[in-house]
Amino acid sequence: MNSYCPHCEDLCEIEERTEKETVLVKTESIEINSQYFVCQKCKRDFSSMGQEEKNIEQAYEIYRQRHNLLHPEDIRKLREKYGFSQRQFARLLLWSEPIICQYESGRLPDVAHNEVLRFVKNPLNMRDLFLTNSRRLNQRDIESIRRAIYSVVNNARELFEHQSNWLIRTHFDYDGGAHSGNRRFNMDKFIQMIAFFVAEMGSVYKTKLNKLPFYADFLYKKLYGESITGMVYLRGIHGPVPKEYDEIFGLMKGLGIMDSEISEDGDSQTERFFIKVGPNQDVFSKIELDSIKNITSKFKHFSASQIEKYSHEEVGFRETKKWEIIDYEFAQSLSID
Ligand SMILES: [Zn+2]
Numbered sequence: 389m390n391s392y393c394p395h396c397e398d399l400c401e402i403e404e405r406t407e408k409e410t411v412l413v414k415t416e417s418i419e420i421n422s423q424y425f426v427c428q429k430c431k432r433d434f435s436s437m438g439q440e441e442k443n444i445e446q447a448y449e450i451y452r453q454r455h456n457l458l459h460p461e462d463i464r465k466l467r468e469k470y471g472f473s474q475r476q477f478a479r480l481l482l483w484s485e486p487i488i489c490q491y492e493s494g495r496l497p498d499v500a501h502n503e504v505l506r507f508v509k510n511p512l513n514m515r516d517l518f519l520t521n522s523r524r525l526n527q528r529d530i531e532s533i534r535r536a537i538y539s540v541v542n543n544a545r546e547l548f549e550h551q552s553n554w555l556i557r558t559h560f561d562y563d564g565g566a567h568s569g570n571r572r573f574n575m576d577k578f579i580q581m582i583a584f585f586v587a588e589m590g591s592v593y594k595t596k597l598n599k600l601p602f603y604a605d606f607l608y609k610k611l612y613g614e615s616i617t618g619m620v621y622l623r624g625i626h627g628p629v630p631k632e633y634d635e636i637f638g639l640m641k642g643l644g645i646m647d648s649e650i651s652e653d654g655d656s657q658t659e660r661f662f663i664k665v666g667p668n669q670d671v672f673s674k675i676e677l678d679s680i681k682n683i684t685s686k687f688k689h690f691s692a693s694q695i696e697k698y699s700h701e702e703v704g705f706r707e708t709k710k711w712e713i714i715d716y717e718f719a720q721s722l723s724i725d
Pocket of ligand 1: 393396397428429431432
């Protein structure tokens with residue numbers, strides 16, 4: 389094809405070529421398939437503006453994937469979800485005013501900023517950030533930002549209520565008898581108990597996190613004749629587990645109460661939880677809370693495999709078939725008191 393060659397300063401026959409090239413993004417070397425033209429007359433190469441843009445975009449894309457960075461489009465969508473202007477969003481995050489505009493136009497977010505953007509995807513985190521930073525905003529911004537955040541937060545709450553009610557209806561329709569420890573299942577109490585354990589222990593492996601509420605509920609039943617949360621426990625493979633624990637932990641993550649990391653452990657994967665928003669202890673009576681604290685101090689230093697082994701000695705575990713409900717009658721023979 390014919391195009392203008394900047395070397396010959398004339399219209400020449402040119403050919404497009406692709407070559408591996410290493411370019412520097414921030415401080416990292418990245419290999420791309422670089423496109424350029426070679427003039428058939430002078431044999432020298434050059435690249436067009438369009439090619440340069442494509443090459444840079446290719447390098448940026450690799451860099452984004454490497455660092456799990458948000459795309460310009462994601463950032464725009466996130467901002468629009470809350471109905472902020474670019475300026476309002478930057479102010480709320482205490483960043484310089486033009487920066488959101490730059491990110492939405494393709495500038496690579498720096499890693500710390502990227503973390504913050506991921507964090508505020510959750511409306512409850514956004515609300516917390518707003519409560520912390522609102523003093524730094526002007527009155528007119530405060531009002532419109534508040535309105536925008538709270539309408540999104542309410543939607544998140546509604547979604548939680550909806551999922552939570554669905555779970556209770558479908559999986560926890562017990563009349564509060566021997567399966568649930570003479571109490572009806574209380575989702576909020578269960579969630580706050582889990583949050584309490586995760587907050588107190590710093591970070592907890594899933595295997596361990598499944599045993600702790602079992603001990604708290606069964607010990608309370610043994611001492612006071614009823615469970616704390618009304619949770620139903622099953623005889624899992626690695627010990628007792630709360631019914632529908634994956635769903636409930638997922639809900640807690642969705643609510644921004646805790647988060648988790650998956651780590652590879654040989655062939656298997658293990659999930660470790662850490663807290664994001666502290667527990668609300670008001671849902672417990674003083675005796676309930678003392679009992680939960682008692683379980684915390686007893687098992688705080690147990691590893692996941694230690695508590696697993698420990699729980700395998702419980703009569704309720706030994707005498708229940710795989711994946712069946714562990715009856716609260718076994719609370720009487722619990723190894724701790
Ligand atoms: Zn030329």
